[in-house]
Amino acid sequence: MQSIALIEIGNLSPALLAADRCVKSSNVRIINIESTDGQAQCIKLAGSPADVAEAAEQAVALAKEMGASAFWTVLARPLEELNSLINNKPSFSPTYGDYDTRVAKEKSMSSPIESVGLLETQGLVAALHATDDMLKSASVKLVGKEKIGSAYVTIMIKGDVAAVQSAIATGKATVERLGGKLIMADVIARPHPDLAALLPA
Numbered sequence: 001m002q003s004i005a006l007i008e009i010g011n012l013s014p015a016l017l018a019a020d021r022c023v024k025s026s027n028v029r030i031i032n033i034e035s036t037d038g039q040a041q042c043i044k045l046a047g048s049p050a051d052v053a054e055a056a057e058q059a060v061a062l063a064k065e066m067g068a069s070a071f072w073t074v075l076a077r078p079l080e081e082l083n084s085l086i087n088n089k090p091s092f093s094p095t096y097g098d099y100d101t102r103v104a105k106e107k108s109m110s111s112p113i114e115s116v117g118l119l120e121t122q123g124l125v126a127a128l129h130a131t132d133d134m135l136k137s138a139s140v141k142l143v144g145k146e147k148i149g150s151a152y153v154t155i156m157i158k159g160d161v162a163a164v165q166s167a168i169a170t171g172k173a174t175v176e177r178l179g180g181k182l183i184m185a186d187v188i189a190r191p192h193p194d195l196a197a198l199l200p201a
Contacts, residue, residue: 003076004031004086005045005052007059010069012146012154013118013184015041016195017066018059023192026055030194031087034101038149040069044086049076066184098146104197116143116188116199117157117164119171126180127153130171138167144200152183156199161189 005028009015019030028047035041043059045052056072063070078086090099117140121127127145135142140159147153157167164187172185188195 002046003049003052003074004078005043005047005056005072005074007043007045007056007072008036008040008070009043009059009063011039011120011152011183012041012148013120013186014063014066014068014070015043016116016118016199017186017188018062018070019043019198020188020191020195021062022055022059023194025058027051028055030104030198032101032103033198034088035093035148037093037100039152041148049074066186102198104194114158114190115161115164116191116196117159117168117171117186118188119155119157119168119175119185120183121153121155121175122151122181122183124151124153126175126178126182127155129178130174130180131155131157133174134167134171137170138163140164140167161187 009018019033022028022045023030028045028051031044031046033041033043045055053074060070060072088101090101090103093100119130134157140157140163143156143158145155168185168187175182
């Protein structure tokens with residue numbers, strides 16, 4: 001029976017980057033990523049006890065390098081009764097206007113060469129202005145806007161690696177110029193298919 005790693009990371013952008021590293025570097029699969037109805041996100045991984053532990057350690061180390069809080073645990077041979085909690089169906093949160101759990105969709109990002117840019121702010125004004133600047137500065141596409149509590153907003157864009165890196169640099173500069181609170185600006189180059197399947201199309 002597979003073991004389950006539960007990794008809680010303090011906000012969305014580092015959680016997505018950490019999840020991508022997990023599936024690229026270890027023999028694990030992402031079950032889902034569930035919001036705590038606040039900034040923190042719980043990444044759920046399945047695999048052998050050694051593989052999920054290795055992936056979780058890497059995820060927490062990366063999140064802490066990025067300045068996010070993070071911790072993990074492994075459920076070895078979890079009881080059948082926990083399945084409904086681990087493999088929960090997404091429920092709609094009227095507070096954030098979105099679903100609380102990211103699960104794999106059948107249709108994910110079509111091209112494996114695309115990259116995802118993440119611009120996370122606290123507050124909406126700088127995020128929206130930065131998004132306009134990013135879309136005008138490079139050949140990228142807006143993927144979505146995620147609200148995760150405590151006024152944290154994550155803007156996601158996609159495109160080729162160079163365009164996304166350029167756009168994220170522009171967005172970061174805009175947030176800083178406006179005096180907004182930048183939480184994180186980063187790029188996931190060629191996201192793993194498991195992660196891509198969790199992201200908005």
